[in-house]
Amino acid sequence: MDSYREIPQNRFVLLGASNLTLSLRLIIHLMQQRFGGPSEILVALGHGRAYGTFTQMLWRGLPGITNCDLWRQLDSIEIRPTYALLTDIGNDILYGLPPQQILRTLEWCINQLQNHSAQIVVTNLPMTSIKSLSERRYIFFRNIFYPSCQLSRDETISRAQIVHHGLVDMAAQRHFKLYEQKPDWFGLDGIHVNYWQRKAYYQDILRKFSDLGRKQEAMKGTQEFLLTWQRRPEFAYKTVLGRISNCQQPSGQLADGSLVCKC
Numbered sequence: 001m002d003s004y005r006e007i008p009q010n011r012f013v014l015l016g017a018s019n020l021t022l023s024l025r026l027i028i029h030l031m032q033q034r035f036g037g038p039s040e041i042l043v044a045l046g047h048g049r050a051y052g053t054f055t056q057m058l059w060r061g062l063p064g065i066t067n068c069d070l071w072r073q074l075d076s077i078e079i080r081p082t083y084a085l086l087t088d089i090g091n092d093i094l095y096g097l098p099p100q101q102i103l104r105t106l107e108w109c110i111n112q113l114q115n116h117s118a119q120i121v122v123t124n125l126p127m128t129s130i131k132s133l134s135e136r137r138y139i140f141f142r143n144i145f146y147p148s149c150q151l152s153r154d155e156t157i158s159r160a161q162i163v164h165h166g167l168v169d170m171a172a173q174r175h176f177k178l179y180e181q182k183p184d185w186f187g188l189d190g191i192h193v194n195y196w197q198r199k200a201y202y203q204d205i206l207r208k209f210s211d212l213g214r215k216q217e218a219m220k221g222t223q224e225f226l227l228t229w230q231r232r233p234e235f236a237y238k239t240v241l242g243r244i245s246n247c248q249q250p251s252g253q254l255a256d257g258s259l260v261c262k263c
Contacts, residue, residue, distance in 0.1 A: 008038050008080065008257075008258065009035070009039065010039050010083065011042065011077075012031055012039050012083050013042045013043075013070070013083070013084040014027060014028075014041070014043045014045065014084075014085050015065055015085070015086045015087070015109065016044075016085075016086070016088035017047065017050075017088035018048065019191075019193050020043070021047055022195075023193070023202060025227055026202060027202050028041060030199070030206055031083060032256075032258075035081070035083060037256050037258055038256045040077065040261075043070075043260060043261070044065045044068050044262075044263045046062045048145065049062055050065070050091045050095050051064055051066060051091075051106060052097055053097060054067075055095065059241045062238055062239075066109060068263040069237060069263045071112055073263065079117075082116050083119050084113045084119065084121070086106070086121070087123040089102075089163070094151065099159050099166065106122075106167070107170060111174075121209055122177070124168070124178050124179065125163055126190065127160060127161065127164050128182070129183040129185075129191070130156075132183060133153065137189075141188075141190075177208040179204075184197075227256070233261070234252075247262075
C-alpha cells in the first residue's frame with residue numbers, strides 16, 4: 001500500500017455540491033475503473049455548495065469553490081494526468097448571483113484546470129427538469145433548500161437559461177466537454193439525481209472523457225474493497241456555528257492508497 005501512495009497514476013478534480021457529496025466514493029470508483037488508480041483526489045463539495053459565494057447550510061459554512069484551498073493544492077503538486085468533473089452548477093442562482101457573474105466564476109475554474117492540462121467535463125443545468133417544476137413544487141423545494149431565496153420560478157428559470165446557454169458557448173470556445181442532462185435522471189425536486197440511478201448516471205457522464213489514457217484492463221472484483229475509506233476526509237476550512245475549523249490536507253485515504261484533499 002505504501003508504494004501505491006508513492007506513485008499515483010492520475011489526479012481527479014471533482015467540484016460540486018449535493019449530488020457529488022452523496023456519490024463521491026461511487027464517482028471515484030467509476031473513474032478509477034476507467035483511468036486506473038491509485039489517484040490523487042482533490043474535491044470541493046458540500047450540500048448547498050456554491051462556486052462563487054460563501055454558503056451556510058444549517059450550522060456549517062463553506063467558502064465558494066473558487067475561494068477554497070483546492071487551487072493552491074493543485075498548483076503545489078507535480079504534473080500528472082488530470083481529469084476534472086464540474087457538476088451541480090446552479091446553486092449560485094438561488095443565492096442571488098447574476099448569470100454573468102456565475103459564468104465568469106465557472107470560466108475562471110476552467111482556466112485554472114486547463115493550465116494543468118486537465119481533461120474537463122462539465123454538467124450543464126438540467127433545464128427540462130427545472131422547467132417541469134410547477135410553481136407550487138418550486139416554492140416548496142426552494143423554501144427547504146434555499147430558505148433565504150425570494151426568486152420566483154419564472155425568474156429562476158430565466159437566469160438558469162442564461163447560464164445554460166452561456167455554458168454551451170463557453171464549451172465551444174474553451175474546448176471542454178459539456179454534458180446535457182436528461183430529465184429522467186432526476187427526482188421530484190428537479191435537481192437531485194434519483195438514488196437508484198446514480199451509477200448509470202455517472203457512467204453516462206464519464207463517457208464524455210476521451211479514451212486517451214483509459215485503462216483497458218477490467219478493474220472489478222477487488223476494486224470494491226479497495227475503495228473503502230481508511231480515513232474519511234474532512235474539510236480544509238469550514239465554519240461551525242461561526243467558529244473557524246481547519247484541517248490539514250490530504251485528510252482522507254482510500255484502501256488503495258489514494259489520498260483525498262477535501263476543500
